[in-house]
Amino acid sequence: MRRSADADTHQDMLCAALGADAPVCPPERLGPESGAFAAAPGAVLTRPTLVGGSLYSPTNPAPTSPALDELARRAEALGLSQILVPGVRRSEDTGPLRAAGFVPVAARSECLVRLTGDVDDVLRTRIGGRRLRDLRRRYHAVSREVTWERIPLGELDGKPWARDAFVELHERQARRSHGHGSLYNAAALAALAKGGMAERTEVFVRRRGDTVVQAGLVTRSHNGQGSYFLTQAIDHDDPAARHDLSLAAVYRLYLQARHDGLGWVHLGRGDVRAKRGLGADLFVPVDHWLRAPELAAPVEEEREQALSAFAAPPIAGVPVPGPARFRRVPRFDLIDLSSNTNPFLDAESHYPELDTAELARTYLRTIAKLPGHQGADALGADHLLFTSGAVDGVMLLLAALASPGDGVCVTPPTFPLYEHFARVLRLPVTEVPLGGDELSELDTERILAARARVTILCDPGNPSGTRLDPGQVRTLLEHGRGLVVIDEAYVEFSEKPSYAGLVAEHDNLIVLRTLSKAWGLAGARCGIVLAQPGVVDALRRVQVPFGFTNASQRAVRNRLTNSRAVLASVEHIRAERDRLAGLLAEHPAVDRVFPSDTNFLLVRFRRYERAAERLRAAGILVAEVGRLVPDTCRITIGTRRQNDALLAALFDAQ
Template sequence: MRRSADIDALQQVLSAALGAREPVCSLAQLGGEAEAFAALDPAVLERPTLVGGGSPYHPTSPAPAPHTLDELTRRADELNVAQILVPNVRRSDDTGALRAAGLVPLATESECVVRLPGEVDEVLRARVGAGRLHDLRRHHHAVSCDVTWERIPLTELGGNAWAKDAFVELHRRRAERHGGHDNLYNADALDTLAHGALADRTEMLVRRSEKTVVQAGLITTSHNGRGLYYLTHAIDHDHPAARHNLHVATLYELYRHARSSGLEWVHLGRGDAHRMRPLGADLFVPLDHWLRAPGLAAPAAEGAEQALSEFAAAPVTGVPVPGPARFRHVPRFDTIDLSSNTSPFLGTAAEYPHLDTAELADTYLTTISTLPGHAGVAALSADHLLFTSGAVDGVMLLLAALASPGERVCVTPPTFPLYAHFAHLLRLPVVDVPLCGDDLSRLDTERILAADPRVTILCDPNNPVGTRLDPEQVHDLLVRGRGLVVIDEAYVEFSEKPSYAGLVEEHGNLIVLRTLSKAWGLAAARCGIALARPGIVEALRRVQVPFGFTNASQHAVRDRLTNARPVLDGIRRIRAERDRMASALAEHPAVDRVFPSETNFLFVRLHKHERVMEQLRDAGIVVADTGRAIPDTCRITIGDRRANAALLDALSSAV
């Protein structure tokens, strides 16, 4: 929760739960924080602590301002309490005042949010997969046959004593199961909540089997009216209905309720991504508890921005990250945003895209780290990655951010033509060093090094040829060259040879470009990826136009990355069809040569180039005519069996 009045209300609830005028208790009494407090001295765990600035309940609160911390310190001194805890502060908040006051951060679990940009089943199918959705629906159906779904406004709790009693009893039993710590949702706490500032926005969820309450919880509508906080729940695990995974079934019903009420998200509280993703969570915001205790040393202040790379162009070193992108790590889902000058009457399409893509970056790195040939990727962080509007946007960004007019750019034709195109637009001289060898897979490294380019752009696997470069030559350029080496890996998922992505931390002059347009089937989402050391990524970010990565694209990317099985199946099918087509074309009388390919296309030299191209056009088949780059050639994308059969038929007509 991001409003001080809401946090104050929860502070009063905590005091009531503790039976005290002030929220003072031991850390051990708070419960559920064993991991965050594990390294602390036992004396610290048992010492009285003033809880302030936040709440031990699930919602987060802003980092306290200096005057709030001064007041908190004054209260601690008056109470003769040596320790202060400010729990659940987002790591993205400005924590300078906390550091200055001598509080120390203790990492805890992230807060987890389920965003609902569309119908619940469609969102969950894309996010967790059809199998997991089937399980959610099955649990929901089984539970719905046995128990009711009731929502009781907290303001009406006085007339529903049975619900209050059941809620308190179930939470008492839950506290006993989790180590016997104090129950923070006892009768006094519930009464205080029902008469406080949150009462009008809070409901009790009750699930009953006949007259027996088997689950009770609380939900609160956010102050911006756009989402729900799922504050707590407790289950009677001895009841037969609990066998159907009652919690999961309730979450599914809660998502449906939120969506039907026009809400956009459900806040699930804290958890780890591995456990919460299968429940539909797609936003994970890192949190810290901040503790002042005798003997705990305050951490050193951290820099506000990532240090720039030495490769940053001179104009880039003097400018910050543009506009709102400076605040990209600050979540906005639970705020009232009156800063963007957009229409409040035309729905979410009138809002700017989310700028915080750190969790999505981690998801991408985690996903590709499991693929063959991606050793070292697991060691990279979100700071090594920048999302771009397609990989071609990454080329433009890096040339603008890392090269100044007059500095040379080396390309290795035949290659993707937009490399040279963008370089010319930016007044960067282009040096052509053609590929050599029978398969056009060898670099003339000595010519490249002699040209001393600021940037060398390699397409590997190559487009349009489809072959891979000699890795020893690529490493030679990285080690001996003074400039940057950019490797465009748009087609690397189709190759059985390793990616260079895991080497970006090892080589400060390496940038790897990736795309989700090819193997991942998201060309319409326009999602490219630049992987490099954080200092290079920071330079690219200073040039990038904010808001280029739309919410729709982010949702599509996240859903695809978390359900990668169809992608991997598609890659296997394309490889098999590519090999079959390569054999068929190699024996075809219209074809002179089929080049080896580690992509999803084949580069073919034809006997009667013009006639074949004309015949294909007449047959309604479009292939890439590469005859201007390499005489008598074309590039053929691997299609499905029907499309490939049509191509072979059309070729036969041209003989």
């Protein structure tokens, strides 16, 4: 639908629908889209307007300066003072529109369902098992009562009953919704049938007996990879409507597209939340551009988020590498001959999706519902970067935000890779050990005195398992000159709050998360950086593109959407942790069990070497962290049977 030939067909359709030689109509004829102009002066909505684009197409390419000059000349010849360019994606170059005096009017987003596998498997990862079962129930209920037919547009004249029913249902729907006639009338259908899209377009109808109760239009994309769900109209007086014919039609179109080997279904423009509930996972913001006497030309807006002041000087001089720069530019409806991949093999021959904004929103919506995550709902997709595990996030932030000579502060005992990566990057490291009996107290004076560019905290601690004092953490955030990085790899196991909700308030706070631990996706290698957008931009400039594979994205989406089992397992781990901690504390071989807000226990043995030997002899692997905390090992919480085997192996280690 992005080809100029298709746009010409749509212009012919509009002229035919209006019974005019020129595409002129007031914005109120836009149907559901007319609501976008509700705040405009009254005359704008009803004034005759030259339409410089398609009212049928999901979007129109942004016109060039010569095209806009031609539109202006045509409007002058027609005596029109108002010009509309509908449905332009925000990701396109809209500079010529602004320069020509057009004003953007926010429209509803394009909504796309990407079919990456079996339809039910895809929907289960997007909308969850319960909603999928409801959708299938509605589909089967409708299918028992009404038939389904697909009619190629070129054959519609041979089935006048289908054409007449399509026109009548759309006319009734238009009158009901916005009081104007339908732009999908018989003349528009005839014009569509004469254009180059005819061979790619089908009418679908549902009938109860001889009565058509639903009719719609679907066309295949010019690149042959997907289909556009252009329109549908329903007889709301028919009993089948109670089963929601619209939902049933959408599900049937998914099945049809998958059967035909297509990779996506375009649901048109609509409410993002509603379309998300139908499985849409790509949303493209769209504006209508209007030039009218009452509207002042807009001020040029900043298109890119300003880079963080914490970015290392070299980072400011380099762009986001390669194709990642265009991650927000939709490519589904293009013929892609830019990537040098093999077109004759399966989907794995394509590079991974770079636009992960919807997955980021899914993650943020999910954690915002968890206890202790107040404020996380204030974060948007621009606050989040997916990485190849949280440790990859550490490497990225040190490379992007620190220069040679900048100091890094760590608080041992802690995760050793922080110091490792810092030294690999030739960054001097200052160690300020944790204090207190539970290894949970920060020496804030020494940390602040170190004047480090980056201070990395692990909370809950690894290997200690304990939480830091939040007051001391806030002291570092408010009084430090550098960045404070908090690794929350284990925070889901803690009943104390996360720092994710503070990211929007502090430009020097970075929170690292992972889906390897509580979410059980260690094999998917998915880490998450939460930070101010300018920091995320800096990290993106040193990140290797395409590191987050499609398989990993699917696994993450599935786990986030169907999170009940995860949350139940976390509760199970907490209960088993407390049971094992109690039994170990009473064991004669154990000197101390540290309190834990994680899925592991730090245990100090009376005779460490003997205990370690007994565990090795029993084929039990634990993390020997005696070099960090003397005479200790870190024990991951396993199943009850595994934990009981550990206890049995320690019996003779007294």
